Amino acid sequence: MTQTAWQDVLQQQFGFAQLRTGQQPVVEALLAGKSAAAIFPTGSGKSLCYQLPALMLPHLTLVISPLLALMQDQVQFLRSKGINAATIDSSQSRDETQDVMNGVRSGTVKILMVSVERLKNERFRQFINQIPISLLVVDEAHCISEWGHNFRPDYLKLPDYCREFQVPQVLLLTATATTAVINDMQRHFAIAPENVVCTGFYRPNLRLLAQPTPLAQRADKCTTWLNYLARKSAEKQQDFAAIVYVTLQATAEDVAATLNSRLPFAVEAYHAGLDAPTREAIQQRFMQGQTPVIVATIAFGMGVDKSNIRQVIHYDLPKSIENYSQEIGRAGRDGNASDCIMLGDSSGLTVLENFVYGDTPEASCIRLVLDTIKAQQSGGQWEVLMTPLSAASNIRLLPLKTLLVNLEMRGVLTSLYSYFAEYKYRLTVSESELLAHFQPEQQQFLQAILSSSDKGRVWYSLNTEALFKTVGSDDIQVRTRALTALEFCQERGWLQLESKQMTDVYRVNEQALNAAELADELYQHFLHKQQSEIGRIHAMLDLFRQPKCLSRQLAAYFAQPLAQNCGHCSVCRGQFVAWNDAPATVLCPPDLPALCQQLDQQVTATFGCAASDELLTRYFCGIHVPWLSKVKARSLGSMGRLEQVPYAQVKQWVSGSRR
Template sequence: MTRGGVHDEGRCVPVGWAAIIVSVNTAEHQNAYPDQEETRSRWQTADELLAERFGHPRWLPAQRKVVDAVLRGQNTLAVLPTGHGKSLCYQLPSQILPGLTLVISPLVSLMKDQCESLARKGIEALRIDQTISATEFQQTWKKLHSGRAKLLYLAPERFFNERFPAQLGGLPISLLAIDEAHCMSQWGHHFRPDYLRIPELVDRYQIGQTLALTATATPIVVRDIRKAFSINTQHTVRLSPHRSNLRLQCRVVESDQRDRMLLEQLPAGRKRRGATLIYVTRRSTADQLAESLCGEGFEPLVYHAGLSPAQRDDVQREFLQSPNTILIGTIAFGMGVDKPDIRRVIHYNPSQSIEAYSQEIGRGGRDGKPCQCETLYVRGDEVALANLAAGDLPSVTSLRSLVERLQGQPDRFYLSLGKLGWEINLSTPALATLMIRLQGLGYLRCLPMRYDTYRITPRFTNDVITDRCRPEHADAVAAVLASLAKGRRGFRVNLVVTAEQYRIDREHLIAAIEQTAIAGWWTVDAADSMHGYERAKPIKRPKSLIETLRRHAMEQFEQNRERVDDLTCFLQQPDCLAIGLAKHFGHRRTRPCGRCSACFASGSAATADSAMAGASPDRDEPAVGGGSIGRSAIAAMENAIKRHPDLFSDPLDQAKFLCGLSTPFFRRFRLAQDPGYGVCVDVPFQRVLSACQREA
């Protein structure tokens, strides 16, 4: 990993190879470390809450270590297996620490489930997300400011918009808990650009301490997290991700035999005990498999990103409430789902990495009883998995358009990433990653996201609102009321015009708008988000920069492909799968589990039920064929180019088309309906790209 530096408001912060990870020393922000008497008092309260509110008779040893570090005021990292009670490590301390506990969580469904679970325990936990109503929003902040609630869940991107500081209004934050913390590392399997900026929050909001949590962190990811939050080794608690009640199996099967093998794992009717979770790679596979199982007399649930939020909520609720149900889901399902009696986790298609595999099997057997974890591996599955990561590879044309747009911007500017991505043929996540990369290279600094549109609906007359608002906000409130313009959907205010006309800075206007909304005098709806940037240095060598960005994106793609290769080797290894899993995450295990497919194949568990063993995997590398993609594929590409010559000037876009990978331009022109789209879906992307480059 190469290292450099970028100046941020007068200080030099370290820059990582893939993107910036700012290391912060939070000692200056921490609350005074509690003395011995205070620590003893906190622990007494913690033990009482554990039994009386959370209903647990005792601590798990690792939980106790994590909570002890938190109650002593230390920055802490917890790497605990899925189902090992990570959430308790911040939920319980939040009721003891003096200030607010903020939880960064990546999924709305996860936040909602945890808040509902805590409510049943009599603990007030709140969340801010796009699904709550204006009334719920107002009540949430009222409870927080009155001290009636001390635990707030938020998505990471919400911290980085102009509204949040105004809503927070100076509330002291004792603890920042970062769930799924591996997302902040470029080496993590669920890398998310917004997570890279989380260390900035410690400085910005003077946060007392941090707790990073994850179930899947390799040694290099652990290093990144600890560096970012100044976490000492003695305050890092790590357990092996494998639980002994999970029985790991892998069968190598032919594609036409996979459904039959799956049916053998699904006893019907009264013979089935416990729920079954079946993972597939694609939405279409989920729908097709559900139809097939219905024909066999089953009634499976289906969950994927193609469903509406309401539909996904309904499916998840039914799965949690039904004792013996079957759910077919893509990787969109499962994070934060706490169902104790899942007896089978079946990978109809393999996971995308060893880390993802560990997370997905970890959703089974949370009650400590045995859970069968079976992978039905068809040779070639890994090709489609590896190809998925190519969907976000930027073409040289897209990179050139991006750099040209940036060169034409003023020193401070705001962009709609969704709109820009649609115009230059980049997905929003891919574009966000590139912008973070440009910050890491020292060209940009990220500013808080702002909104172009504010709609305000007064609940009282103007005189009443100005009389009852906070005195320090009276001028700003009066300016906003005077600037309201009737639109098709209520009243709008142009903050740029209002700030200039009344000589009130935007931050003061936003603070007045948000605090008046929390008080209940009006409601606010903000839309049209714009990401803010500040130029740090000019782009003097655009061609060199484009090549740097292209090379970095390709390196990221290769990392994802290597993760798939690592998983394939792991599933087919001759040694115990539990040993291999421990090794991948930096743990040492020498004793075979005696229950996995490798142990059965080696004869170390010859007396076990042979039905669980399945077929012994073939250790040969899967064949991927020669260097040609076939004349029919070339012909399909030529026909597509004739119909849409402007879309395929770059061989990279041609390869995406043949491999069935979507782009904004493909969606705009509905190219998924073209007969040639996806004809090379089972061919390695690199081979298809090479063929397209030769034909160009």
């Protein structure tokens, strides 16, 4: 592929005369048939690295994206350039999804975006297996590394999906990856080192300012900074936008309310506790300039491509250097000077650490999962519904998925396939009309599906066991053929098909499962990961505590060193403020033994066993786990009562109070 060819497409489709730094080697590697990785700062044009080649490759480009809003924004942009892109996602109607699938089949849709979870969907995999794919794009590719931030276990399955779908090339995209994480990404997808392109993390238009501020004074500081921004923007006759990041949902609501009462422009709260339509409406008002300031948890920001964000204020500490880098990367995307202000101080450390502790399963919970596999496996296979197992084992869904992935990596489990345990369909024509569309052999099989299904007033439920008996075979291909037939009928509009209860099927290595040390090894792995995450938080604190150039420290963390200081961060400007790390003295509540007994009684009544010290500690620290939800722990009145006290100290108090 000649450079002239892609330059013509770049000019005609996207209106750009040339590519940015780093984009050209990635584009040329893909057009030469190689896989590549692009590690560029937020807002540096990673998306164009796949959008341009997608128009020149012969088949579909399949994009794995972590967020619905991000996918929708990308599709809207591509369509504005006359490029036929689409998503398949949970917000669509059956007809909308069918239209997209028809477009992919016909080749008119060149770029399809889906979540990684979509690839576990049995029906989607049956569909995409029939489609030739030129390129798989993995956005936020750092999620594949268990030792990076925002690890997502489902990302570890992507190399297997590449082989299953016979995808010849992969492009990995991320803005935040350390050397270790980049090596992990390379290893999983066999990307040659020369095709990993890093453009550096320094953005000279961002002024990094650390102003550690006591909690009681932060709203005043926010007000001052936002008023300053509004005044400067008015002088230049420019619109402005700002994001204020907080840790907790309740803080987002409180700070937004306070700022709204003080500022002459709209401020709104955004967090995961709001329903999807509300979040979407708030984001749209922000993007359109009706709401210039958003107070948000980290639920907000991915895919927000707004050029005039002049301030990003961290009201609380970010979770890590990687998170901080991503969040400040939303500022100044137009290249103009923008301020990134850190107001959080070490008083927020305990809350951040508590999030980490909540993702470490107890040793007894890990053993319970292993015992469940032993009891439920049959003929060397185990089928599992994740949500019920999470509730029974008292392990949150994400760490539970991580646990099962670790069992796969140790050879204890082998993922075979996933399927929906329940398929329901409703005919839109009569049975006789439906059967009349088919030849005799097909009619016979479809009649077997209909007659073996469980019938309600309107809906049929596919009964696989009854179907096996009707056709005289229990081959898994019978089930696959039945689903293909129902999918075909849905495409023609002859029935409406719904699926529920995603079930994962594994092959079990019983010898490895019965290894005496397995549970302890897994628990030690989680403890190691816990320490790694705690270390990540403290590395972030050290970044701000040191009287060194912030931009230079940030670049060095991502192994992209700067030759000299930036000259405009708070340290370079001579405005370094020493952090006050003296911990507040907190006394053990005198009524702690009675409060422990109160939760203990609820847990014993519900689960038939006493609450562990770990469970009680999580209760007092406000860390949500499935058993606390089951016993309605919040209604007991002390959930989160000690959330500002270090976890280890609360655990020591709990242990002492039960002696």
